[in-house]
Amino acid sequence: MAKKRVVSTTINGRQVEFLCEPRQTLLEVLRDTLELTGTKEGCSNGNCGACTVLMNGRPVVSCLVLAVETEGAALETIEGVAPVEGLDLIQQAFLENAALQCGICTPGFIMSTKALLAENPDPSEHDVRFYLSGNLCRCTGYDKIVRAVLDSARKKKLAAAAK
Amino acid sequence: MSTVEHGKAVEGPNGNGKPYKVIGTRPIRHDGVDKVTGRAKYGADVRLTGSLAGVVLRSPHxxxxxxxxxxxxxxALPGVRGVVIHKDLCDPGNRMLELGEGAVNLRHLSNNVLAADKVLYRGHAVAAVAADTVHIAEQAAELIKVDYEVLPAVVDVEAAMLPTAPLLHVDLLTDELGQTATKPSNIAKHFRFESGDIEKGFSAAKLVIEREFRTATVHQGYIEPQNATAHWNADGHITVWTSTQGSFTVRQQVAELVGVPVSRVKVIPMEIGGGFGGKIRVYLEPVAAILSKRTGKPVKVLMNRSEVFEGTGPTPGSYILVKLGVDAGGKIIAAQAYMAYEAGGYPGSPIGAGAMCIFACYEIPNGRIDGYDVVVNKPQTSAYRAPGATNAAFAMETVVDEICDQLKIDPLEFRLNNAAREGTRRVDGPVFPRVGMIESVEAIKNSEHWQTPLTGKNQGRGVASGFWFNCGLKSAASATVNADGTVSLVEGSTDIGGSRTGIAMQLAEALGIAAEDVMPTVGDTDSVGYTDVTGGSRVTFATGYAAYEAARDIQRQLVERAARIWEVDPKQVAYEQGSIVGPGGKKFTFKELAALVNKTGEPIIGRGAVDPEGCGGAFATHVVDVEVDPDTGKVQVLRYTASQDVGTAIHPSYVEGQIQGGVVQGIGWGLNEEYFYDAAGTMKNATFLDYRMPTCYDLPLIDPILVEVPNPGHPYGVRGVGEVPIVPPPAALANAIAHAVGVRMKQLPMSPPRVLREILAKKK
Structure with a gap:
């Protein structure tokens, strides 16, 4: 077994150093070492999107990232989405639109949505479906998720206009 | 969205002639914030001090x-703490155990959890290891030496029924119409349902169509893999943390397989990441418990995705033959079906339910259904949303459509003409009470979708209907009145899709308080009364009923308390619309009296325990538009509308969600999903990359139409809604493809290569 390495990252705005084996994925370290269990494991081979986190602003499936690769990176997980009080508008839109049933895919969808809206604040239904096609949901048939994402975009625009 | 909301006009016994206040509204679910912030704890999120990681070794054959x-x-590997194999389980004997939506033979269950002397499918669990880390456990599992004598495999229902097929069980003697056969075979059971005289019926028919259908094995596809953490304490008490559809059935299965009384097992249901029928029987829980006993530490075992595909219950592949005879006006005179379902390694496919559902949408004067339960070298099948009914509807509804085409009858008129209604006797015997088949068809007929013609090239529209029984079963709830005028509700149904809110809303409605003033919790097996599984579309119906009963119990106690405070006869006090009203204009609001409860006597705790009959069956009718690419055979779903008799929609968003989710699972089943096997019986696509479930990019919005025919068997008219939406889609898609490109698909999935093959064959 290879020796453990020290990795320095920023997670949800906080400087974090952790020890990991070179073979450990970011997903495993987030969940098992750092106890950030909001990031979910659905397949561990990059096909379901449940473990999506943002790495330097880009969405990645954390099961396909080795933890040692995150040296110096800025990571954002579902635990970092909400402000100190209340919820992010995306989270609010998911609740108001009943966009979850079992909820296991929800953190991944919210992270992908955050990345989508950062890239494209005014997506069409087609844009949403294209961008989120790497996130699987088996409960909802996606209808209410797509509506929630479009509603998130509207809410964010309104909030920006109000500022 | 073409959602119809009638809910507020419907009355329950507690409505006092007023519309509902809570039912029919769309409050934010109580567990919502935890689930959008990542705080909700699912089975894999359990962390216990000193726990070990378990890994299961599975058969490669x-x-x-x-x-x-x-x-x-x-x-001998450093870091390994214990290994278990089949003989470490207790032999539960050759007995049946009812799981709520189907029964299981305990000896088969035990052999499925850890194989005894034989493996029956690739992925069959053989041994398990507990170690300090999952990596050590994986390494150790590879060091276990299993000496296999490899046998020929059979993975197809038709091949398995041949007399020359390899035998899975040398002692399996067919139950042939109630008689035990003398020679072993892979056919566990053959049964028959019959009504009228089909020979007479078919000879009187103007048109008779007979077709064969085949459907592939598909998986429930929940995103959260199976998981279990168990701690066998020094006092002999076992605690199990798991994601399950039924904590009490897990308790009983674990107790039976490890050989302790049920009271020694406490099951703590974690949040569950989807189930659809696949998380009722146990796989890992007894293994984790025995590993914990052996090591003295808590043990956590998680499946990976391939293990989920290869080692947990899919739904059966099947062979179905349907023969249908109608008169010149399109009235069904006779119907016959031959249905053979794959059970997996041990008997117990959902063939019984499939056979009861296949003709259930229609009045069938003369019918016969032969059902066969057949073992094959595939994972043991589990329930999957309306188990058995989707395969059946694919066959029946396709034949119906072909008859409509040949007789030039509108498919909705055909259904209205032949629809099952109150008093219709099913071929298998039962007579329908008030049901909503006709209403579900009429809702499609009146929909904007149906009335908008489809004109594009290679486009087609298809219709199909479906039926599912639903069930009642046992549920329990208790509810405590808090001093701030709220109620804490503990109920026993694990919540897969927002049900704790639907249950809390029924309690809130009965007490005349806001949904937000009820705090629902899903209790563990030591904290709440016995409750059957989250399955059979029963939770909002039966556990909601229990919550209603708990509310009535609270009402009675509040009335007595007010009478005590006012020093009047309780008969002079009544509970009305969230207030307690006494003689001479005396009145407490719920909140006012709640604040006095603990100052004036004993706490007020309501109890509800039910085993309700009248769950009522569910009917659905769907219409879909598709476009077929004639060069590739790819089917694109353009538009989908699903109507369903939903009884009373308690929380319409989650009723719609059940319909939309079921439809999309049905689309996946219809167009793409399938287990691919090689000749050795190895599944070749045990990942989400190759077992392709629908993504949001494959789909349009799904329009649900909620037809509210209140169920007389429930105080608020609730009817189960969760399962039937998966039933019509494959048939509706097949019918749409036929109208788009003129080919009749008789095999699922209708994947591009299969559709293209039919298109090319037709051109020849």
Whole structure:
């Protein structure tokens, strides 16, 4: 077994150093070492999107990232989405639109949505479906998720206009 | 969205002639914030001090005898704490155990959890290791030496029924119409339902169509893999943390398989990441418990995705033949079906339910259904949303459509003409009470979708209907009145899709308080009364009923308390619309009296325990538009509308969600999903990359139409809604494809290669 390495990252705005084996994925370290269990494991081979986190602003499936690769990176997980009080508008839109049933895919969808809206604040239904096609949901048939994402975009625009 | 909301006009016994206040509204679910912030704890999120990681070793062969298992090298690996094999389980005997939506033979269950002397499918669990880390456990599992005598495998229902097929169980004697056969075979059971005289019926028919259909094995596809953490304490008490559809059924299965009384097992249901029928029977829980006993530490075992595909219950592949005879006006005179379902390694496919559902949408004067339960070298099948009914509807509804085409009858008129209604006797015997088949068809007929013609090239529209029984079963709830005028509700149904809110809303409605003033919790098996599984579309119906009963109990106690405070006869006090009203204009609001409860006597705790009959069956009718690419055979779903008799929609968003989710699972089943096997019986696509479930990019919005025909068997008219939406889609898609490109698909999935093959064959 290879020796453990020290990795320095920023997670949800906080400087974090952790020890990991070179073979450990970011997903495993987030969940098992750092106890950030909001990031979910659905397949561990990059096909379901449940473990999506943002790495330097880009969405990645954390099961396909080795933890040692995150040296110096800025990571954002579902635990970092909400402000100190209340919820992010995306989270609010998911609740108001009943966009979850079992909820296991929800953190991944919210992270992908955050990345989508950062890239494209005014997506069409087609844009949403294209961008989120790497996130699987088996409960909802996606209808209410797509509506929630479009509603998130509207809410964010309104909030920006109000500022 | 073409959602119809009638809910507020419907009355329950507690409505006092007023519309509902809570039912029919769309409050934010109580567990919502935890689930959008990542705080909700699912089974894999359990963290116990000092816990070990468990890994299961699985068979690489589809069919083999186990000559021996040598675990010594695994045990010698540093960091390994214990290994278990089948003989470490207790032999529960050759007995049946009811799981709520289907029964299981306990000896088969035990053999499925850890194989005894034989493996019956690739992925069959053989041994398990507990170690300090999952990586060590994986390494140790590879060091276990299993000496297999590999046997020929059979993975197809038709091949398995041949007299020359390899036998899975040398002692399996067919139950042939109630008689036990003398020679072993892979056919566990043949049964028949019959009504009228089909020979007479078919000879009187103007048109008779007979077709064969085949459907592939598909998986429930929940995103959260199976998981279990168990701690066998020094006092002999076992605690199990798991994601399950039924904590009490897990308790009983674990108790039976490890050989302790049920009271020694406490099951703590974690949040569950989807189930759809696949998380009722146990796989890992008894293994984790025995590993914990052996090591003295908590043990957590998680499946990976391939293990989920290869080792947990899919739904059966099937062969179905349907023969249908109608008169010149399109009235069904006779119907016959031959249905053979794959059970997996042990008997117990959902063939019974499939056979009861296949003709259930229609009045069938003369009918016969032959059902066969057949073992094959595939994973043991589990329930999957309306188990057995989707295969059946694919066959029946396709034949109906072909008849409509040949007689030039509108498919909705055909259904209205033949629809099952109150008083219709099913071929298998039962007579329908008030049901909503006709209403579900009429809702489609009146929909904007149906009334908008489809004109594009290679586009087609298809219709199909479906039926599912639903069930009642046992549920329990208790509710405590808090001093701030709220109620804490503990109920026993694990919540997969927002049900705790639907249950809380019924309690809130009965008490005349806001949904937000009820705090629902899903209790563990030591904290709440016995409750059957989250399945059978029963939770909002039955556990909601229990919550209603708990509310009534609270009402009675509040009335007595007010009478005590006012010093009047309780008969002079009544509970009305969230207030307690006494003589001479005396009145407490719920909140006012709640604040006085603990100052004036004993706490007020309501109890509800039910085993309701009248769950009422569910009917759905769907219409879909598709476009077929004639060069590739790819089917694109353009538009989908699903109507369903939903009884009373308690929380319409989650009723719609059940319909939309079921439809999309049905689309996946219809167009893409399938287990691919090689000749050795190895599944070749055990990942989400190759077992392709629908993504949001494959789909349009799904329009649900909620038809509210209140169920007389429930105080608020609730009817189960969760399962039937998966039933019509494959048939509706097949019918749409036929109208788009003129080919009749008789095999699922209708994947591009299959559709293209039919298109090319037609051109020849």
């Amino acid at each position: 589809a069919h083999a005898n186990i000559r021996s298992i040598d675990v010594s090298a695994a045990l």
